[in-house]
Amino acid sequence: MGRRARPAEGSCGVKIRLHHPRRDLEISGRRRVSGILTELGLDHEAFLVIRGDALLTSDSEVGDLDEIEIRPVISGGTTDEAPCAA
Amino acid sequence: MRRHRAAYCAPHFLEFFEAQVHRAITTQRMFRPGERILVAVSGGKDSLALWEILLRRGDDATGLHVDLGIDDYSQESRERTEEFARARGARLIVVELRAEYGMDIGTLAEGSGRAPCSACGLSKRYLFNKLARDGDFTAVATGHNLDDEAAVLLGNLLHWNMDQLARQAPVLEQTHPHLVRRVKPLYRTSERESAAYALLRGIDYVIEECPHSRGARSLLHKDVLNRLEAASAGTKQAFYWGFLDRLAPVLRAGGPPPVLRPCGQCDQPTTEEVCAFCRMTARAAARQSARASSLP
Ligand code: SF4
Ligand SMILES: [Zn+2]
Numbered sequence: 072m073g074r075r076a077r078p079a080e081g082s083c084g085v086k087i088r089l090h091h092p093r094r095d096l097e098i099s100g101r102r103r104v105s106g107i108l109t110e111l112g113l114d115h116e117a118f119l120v121i122r123g124d125a126l127l128t129s130d131s132e133v134g135d136l137d138e139i140e141i142r143p144v145i146s147g148g149t150t151d152e153a154p155c156a157a
Numbered sequence: 158m159r160r161h162r163a164a165y166c167a168p169h170f171l172e173f174f175e176a177q178v179h180r181a182i183t184t185q186r187m188f189r190p191g192e193r194i195l196v197a198v199s200g201g202k203d204s205l206a207l208w209e210i211l212l213r214r215g216d217d218a219t220g221l222h223v224d225l226g227i228d229d230y231s232q233e234s235r236e237r238t239e240e241f242a243r244a245r246g247a248r249l250i251v252v253e254l255r256a257e258y259g260m261d262i263g264t265l266a267e268g269s270g271r272a273p274c275s276a277c278g279l280s281k282r283y284l285f286n287k288l289a290r291d292g293d294f295t296a297v298a299t300g301h302n303l304d305d306e307a308a309v310l311l312g313n314l315l316h317w318n319m320d321q322l323a324r325q326a327p328v329l330e331q332t333h334p335h336l337v338r339r340v341k342p343l344y345r346t347s348e349r350e351s352a353a354y355a356l357l358r359g360i361d362y363v364i365e366e367c368p369h370s371r372g373a374r375s376l377l378h379k380d381v382l383n384r385l386e387a388a389s390a391g392t393k394q395a396f397y398w399g400f401l402d403r404l405a406p407v408l409r410a411g412g413p414p415p416v417l418r419p420c421g422q423c424d425q426p427t428t429e430e431v432c433a434f435c436r437m438t439a440r441a442a443a444r445q446s447a448r449a450s451s452l453p
Contacts, residue, residue: 114384115387119349121356124356126167126353126357142352145304145380146202146348146370147367147375155199155278
């Protein structure tokens with residue numbers, strides 16, 4: 072499977088937590104945050120990439136044993152006059 | 158953050174974000190001295206970030222959370238909101254739709270023939286104003302951000318909703334003695350910035366989405382705007398702020414706001430004899446009792 076994303080199994084790649092729905096993936100090898108988002112087909116503007124309690128920039132590198140979270144920033148839903156922020 | 162073509166370290170970002178909100182509040186004259194603010198708090202990133210900033214500024218800001226009764230989502234949202242308030246010693250009012258009106262968003266929507274988000278929006282707007290009046294609050298603050306406002310603007314323009322365009326603003330002034338002013342202090346900052354702020358301030362907010370948001374039109378509009386933003390940074394800001402500068406004043410000058418009067422049943426301001434919320438709950442209650450009496 073090489074560098075492709077696959078479901079987490081407990082080996083030593085980059086562990087990734089995704090949301091909507093909540094799920095975990097693991098990918099092998101070192102790479103940039105922007106590369107991971109592209110590989111997963113995610114819009115770079117619409118997600119935060121987080122390691123621990125730190126925000127990673129798109130040119131940060133992550134590698135084996137890192138655990139990151141890719142968190143969506145866009146909330147949906149809509150009321151008659153505005154999306155449901157309240 | 159790309160919009161400003163700058164990368165910030167965490168402390169500077171927090172400073173930048175808070176300064177933007179402060180600027181929104183002062184330039185739009187959102188609060189007057191001694192303002193008693195009711196902050197509508199869903200438990201999501203925007204409303205909790207807003208409440209955090211108001212508390213840090215020393216504003217008199219009480220939270221209002223409406224428990225919509227939407228399965229796990231509502232339970233989690235309420236828990237996060239209560240935890241936030243507890244940790245900061247902040248005052249919080251919780252209104253539970255089911256306890257107050259005997260119905261949740263699902264049964265209200267089904268019984269009234271409205272889409273869930275429409276029943277939800279109507280209920281929230283009604284309750285924000287009602288609870289603000291009941292508690293003598295002088296302003297209701299909501300966490301609508303730049304992305305929300307730009308998406309609404311796009312939707313309103315696509316359908317030429319002239320009434321709604323004329324009312325889209327960071328401050329909705331009191332046009333009737335029973336209508337409490339509404340303000341949106343996050344209108345200058347993006348959704349991404351709210352999320353980053355909440356994360357960096359250690360705010361534990363609800364990340365999972367309301368199940369009714371799936372396929373919402375507003376998400377499509379946000380997606381389109383994000384694509385434009387990716388191609389040309391600053392597009393969203395220019396779109397919404399440009400509207401506020403250029404078109405909104407023209408629309409507002411076009412005519413007076415609609416005449417409001419007290420609802421015959423609940424006394425809340427409305428343009429009709431009975432307000433939309435009372436009509437919706439009555440219809441849903443009638444449907445519920447018809448169903449109960451048809452059971453063997
Ligand atoms: S998605 Fe719809 S039903 Fe859910 S909270 Fe938002 S407006 Fe309400
Ligand atoms: Zn009424």
